[in-house]
Amino acid sequence: MSADFSNAKQFFTTLTKEGTLEFTIEPMSVAAPDEHEVVVQMEATPINPSDLGLLTAPAEMSTLRREDDGDALKLVADVSAQMQRVFGGRAGNKLPAGNEGAGTVVAAGSSDAAQALMGKTVSMAGGEMYATHRTMKAMEVMPLPDGAAAREGASLFVNPLTAIGMTNTMRMEGHSALVHTAAASNLGQMLAKLCLADDIPLVAIVRSAAQAKILTDIGLTHVVDSSAESFFNDLVDALVATGATIAFDAIGGGTLASTILVAMETAAGKRGEEFSVYGSTTHKQVYQYGRLDTGPTTLTGGYGLFWGVSGWLLTPHIQKIGMEKFMEMRMRVMKERNGIFASHYTKEISLADMIDIDTVKAYDAKATGTKFLVNPSL
């Protein structure tokens, strides 16, 4: 029996030229797959902070409102003049969203590779996942083992590959231990388990005692709480113990990157590095890989001249390491999908829920342990 696509729908986000942000759910047409393609019925796709960059980041959230344009309901928010400038490049374009997800192959092209996937549950990345259906090249999806649920395959790209990418970068750039901030995040918990499995010393920075407990329960030793009075000294002690000289910072705004560099410099002195007027000669690096705090990054100095603060993104990292290493990473993630790289979701929502005001506010909070999973088949 051939698949029925008559009720296919897709989520869109549009920054209008008039200065509003709109979320809509609209009918979509699904073409028959070509020889090497499959059509996946989407069943599980997470809302990650990286998706929110396309969704809520431009919006003044207090102005969220529902509007009825006659055909369908839409969610609308005002966009400040500053955000209109920042996001001006997308003005007037109706954009699909959703970086990664999983579902069932319901139609397949004539090639053997495509036909072999018919009826399989597959995991994939590549955008446009907030939709009832997504057409993919057969070679771009990863089948899950028989019997595995779609939610097991929903988040096997963005966070797991980033966690591995951080440890790759650490090794490639000659460091032997890592610092991580906002470390009780979904990704942070994966990184904690990965570092424990691979014997990599990790200094995890969190902002509450409850978050610290999440990580010590996983088994981490060096967890420091930035809300504690002893934070700076605790951080230096952890850096002395681990020798970490590279940090991955998800927060971005504020002074934390600078504090980490000062603490690394202090730790270098305590570890007995030779004194120089230019500071410790070991290169100290902070990579900003997230902007949970969108304010300016403040660098105070006080850590010599051998340091760097720059951005880090998964996609260029994958391009840098090449296809063979990338495939190894994917295989490891698939094998450990219910262990090291398991994601936990607080709530499963439908496509329609994605434009419900209270639900949008809840998934925009990016709070510890509150990841939302969209099931477009609901």
Ligand SMILES: NC(=O)c1ccc[n+]([C@@H]2O[C@H](COP(=O)([O-])OP(=O)(O)OC[C@H]3O[C@@H](n4cnc5c(N)ncnc54)[C@H](OP(=O)(O)O)[C@@H]3O)[C@@H](O)[C@H]2O)c1
């Ligand atoms: N560059 C890349 O290629 C790449 C790839 C994947 C992920 N990322 C980034 O990785 C980060 C984590 O993603 P995730 O899916 O694991 O997130 P998540 O599970 O939603 O967790 C977000 C965490 O950040 C904390 N947080 C939020 N705002 C904060 C702030 N202003 N200061 C300090 N902590 C804050 C939250 O703690 P509270 O509960 O205390 O708010 C929570 O623990 C995100 O920034 C994401 O953009 C980047």
